Amino acid sequence: MELRHALPTLAAAAGLGVLAAPAAAAPPWTAPQVVSDAAVRQPALAFGTGSTGVATFGFGPGSTRLLSLRAGQQPVVTASRDVQSVEDGPLPYAQTRTVVLRRRAVGQRTALGFSFGRQDTGAVGTVRGLRTVQLRPGEAELAVSPNGHAIIAFAEERGGSTRLWLSTRRAGASRFTTPRVVRGSGSVRSVAVSVNDRGRFVLAYVFGAGRTRTVEARLGTTGGSLGGVQTVGNQLGIASAAAVIAPTGRATVAWATHDGGEEQNEPTEVRTNVAPAGRATFAGQTILDRAAPGALATEPSPPSLAAAPDGTTVLGYTLSGRYVGTGTPGDANTVTAARVSVQDAAARFTAPQELASDGVVGQVAARADGTFAVPYATGVPLEGGPSPLFVALRAPGAATFGAGELVAEDADEDAAVAFEPGASGAPVVLFTRARASGAAIARRAG
Numbered sequence: 001m002e003l004r005h006a007l008p009t010l011a012a013a014a015g016l017g018v019l020a021a022p023a024a025a026a027p028p029w030t031a032p033q034v035v036s037d038a039a040v041r042q043p044a045l046a047f048g049t050g051s052t053g054v055a056t057f058g059f060g061p062g063s064t065r066l067l068s069l070r071a072g073q074q075p076v077v078t079a080s081r082d083v084q085s086v087e088d089g090p091l092p093y094a095q096t097r098t099v100v101l102r103r104r105a106v107g108q109r110t111a112l113g114f115s116f117g118r119q120d121t122g123a124v125g126t127v128r129g130l131r132t133v134q135l136r137p138g139e140a141e142l143a144v145s146p147n148g149h150a151i152i153a154f155a156e157e158r159g160g161s162t163r164l165w166l167s168t169r170r171a172g173a174s175r176f177t178t179p180r181v182v183r184g185s186g187s188v189r190s191v192a193v194s195v196n197d198r199g200r201f202v203l204a205y206v207f208g209a210g211r212t213r214t215v216e217a218r219l220g221t222t223g224g225s226l227g228g229v230q231t232v233g234n235q236l237g238i239a240s241a242a243a244v245i246a247p248t249g250r251a252t253v254a255w256a257t258h259d260g261g262e263e264q265n266e267p268t269e270v271r272t273n274v275a276p277a278g279r280a281t282f283a284g285q286t287i288l289d290r291a292a293p294g295a296l297a298t299e300p301s302p303p304s305l306a307a308a309p310d311g312t313t314v315l316g317y318t319l320s321g322r323y324v325g326t327g328t329p330g331d332a333n334t335v336t337a338a339r340v341s342v343q344d345a346a347a348r349f350t351a352p353q354e355l356a357s358d359g360v361v362g363q364v365a366a367r368a369d370g371t372f373a374v375p376y377a378t379g380v381p382l383e384g385g386p387s388p389l390f391v392a393l394r395a396p397g398a399a400t401f402g403a404g405e406l407v408a409e410d411a412d413e414d415a416a417v418a419f420e421p422g423a424s425g426a427p428v429v430l431f432t433r434a435r436a437s438g439a440a441i442a443r444r445a446g
Contacts, residue, residue, distance in 0.1 A: 028446030050095030233285030246307035362415030
């Protein structure tokens with residue numbers, strides 16, 4: 001039996017254009033605008049520093065739909081474009097620009113490149129080459145800061161081992177640097193990158209070699225400096241990592257991990273490590289949370305991180321759970337806890353707050369005033385039936401998140417939230433719809 005939350009939703013045939021049919025309204029959120037009527041995967045969205053932004057999701061065999069967003073209006077989607085050659089992004093920066101990590105099949109290898117596009121039209125620009133490699137599937141990542149510093153990292157398969165490559169771009173530059181190897185041995189998975197307006201970046205990944213099972217990170221700048229490899233913590237055999245660097249320079253790495261052995265008797269743990277602003281080294285691994293004994297050893301969902309301007313960082317995550325009967329003979333569902341934690345002034349994560357005893361956390365976001373938003377679906381059935389989608393908000397200085405606000409009743413488990421620009425920018429959420437019926441987007445109007 002396939003476990004819920006274990007794998008991304010598989011795509012089916014793509015719908016075209018932005019569809020007008022709304023889903024159920026749930027004030028203070030606007031009625032969701034349906035943007036695809038076919039199965040989608042990996043929804044993501046972000047805004048630039050002006051009034052526009054970009055949302056993306058995958059569909060079909062290798063296609064990506066790009067949605068142009070306009071802040072402060074409904075419907076928030078103003079244009080739609082489908083492309084075949086996107087590996088990651090487009091990611092918005094400045095007022096109108098985007099950067100895109102591009103791909104092209106060359107036999108059994110992948111030619112990676114980059115391009116610059118526009119938020120308002122969805123244009124992706126002309127590809128410029130980086131390197132052709134035997135790409136490890138899903139292991140090419142792009143990050144960009146609001147003013148245009150950018151970083152690309154990708155993992156190359158080499159006969160049972162991995163080479164990890166890195167390329168950077170300074171704000172205003174026309175090209176990325178020639179990729180260089182930053183890890184040349186072992187097995188690298190779950191690559192994560194983040195960069196801030198000062199050009200300081202963090203690169204993190206799950207590493208394995210022989211009996212070694214760790215999570216590693218490197219700190220550097222787009223100006224050319226690169227710190228040494230740091231072991232930020234251990235992992236139990238299977239892990240999924242996330243990383244973020246705050247505007248202050250504070251770097252946070254978080255990972256969910258569980259036992260990958262035959263017994264699989266270690267439930268999911270969530271671990272973190274922080275390099276404070278101005279420090280070149282990480283302070284030390286912390287085990288933040290742990291699933292109850294006997295919890296299912298499902299593939300750990302990636303944790304999600306977002307940082308406020310003062311460096312405070314929020315972490316949202318889903319813990320593995322148990323099978324629970326549904327009341328139908330022979331039928332059962334998995335119950336997973338949706339939780340969140342926020343760093344204190346000393347960069348320590350506080351005791352986790354449970355948003356739902358049975359839920360799935362999506363991609364979190366931070367606003368310029370320090371407000372955090374966490375989307376989460378509750379009671380997601382194993383077979384993908386409709387589930388309520390909520391967004392919980394935490395005001396600056398508040399001790400906890402408020403009660404979740406209902407966005408839609410017909411969601412699946414994948415969702416991402418972003419704030420429109422400014423200290424009072426409204427949150428916008430993009431989510432997959434139940435039963436592989438597409439995707440929708442909603443904006444908080446109140």
